Amino acid sequence: MTVRELAQTLGLEVLTGETNLDREVRSGYTSDLLSDVIANIGDDAVWITIQRHVNILGVAKLKEVSAIIIPRKLELDEAFVEKARQEDIAVLRGSPSAFELSALIYNYLKRG
């Protein structure tokens, strides 16, 4: 599944335009502690987090995440979104909580 398909399927808002939408998604990880994400996120993973500081983009880049997904329609700074675009990282946002998003995405990925 691609980031674009995931966004369409789950009705997630894409904040970074066309950035990296055709990237493959094979797994996901939900955590707000950067060191935990660095240690444990898998390959081709979407990262679900409520952290919205630009430093998380460094971790996203380091771990080559497929996309960052922000739950609960949380507000994002324009500077964050702009930086994500520059770094070629897709940022999606949805209304469900991190728990619900994790469950939904897990089920879609399982289904293949």
Place this chain on the structure above:
Amino acid sequence: MPDFACDLHIHSTLSPCGSLDMSPRVIVDRAREAGLDIIAVTDHNMAENTPYVKEAGEHSGLVVLAGMELQTREEIHLIAIFDEYDTAYELQLMIYDLLPPVANDVEFWGDQVVVDGEDNIIRSEERLLINSAGISIEDATSWIKSHGGIAIASHIDSPTFSIISQLGFIPADIPFDALEIRDRGKAESFMPFVMRKGLPFVTFSDAHYPGDIGKRRTVLTLDAPDCGNIEGALRSLGEHGRNCE
């Protein structure tokens, strides 16, 4: 210029995790015994005990600055110091509105009480203060700087509630005046995580109990004990090798 022994990170009865023994009077007495010259009471997201500590301190010649330890939405602790209580109180009003309206569980967290200079309880704060306010670390730091305050990232060597535990490294563009470190021997090992060159390290007690006041301190050479002079002293500390002796 005279040297001033500073402990600018002390909790009082208004912090739920602070001992009920930490009344303004006890803090001032203990600070004097410990040989401190300047202190700041920095309760979690509150500044309201400051005037009572200031009042108690004035009788003994201790300089008391107004302060607060904010918790930002990234769960980073940030020390704010001001010359005037009015500015700290303005920050308290703003932060209070940005705190979730969750009640404090006194049994679990402890009391949060405003206490005057004679150990009388003035009021009890009902809202849980150990919580994040809905403000980013950048915006909180900028607010402090634009209101003439000193902004210091708390205990950067702590595994929780520190800018490094939460964000991995310290971005160059946040206008901190200094970084607080508990173990000054480890300052060198944190340098790679500090993106802005010349940002000084300081150490304070983060006291929650009277016996801890002044256990860690930073000596600053100042013309006068106010925020403007402290800001300048910290800047020159940074330029001369980040020493926190």
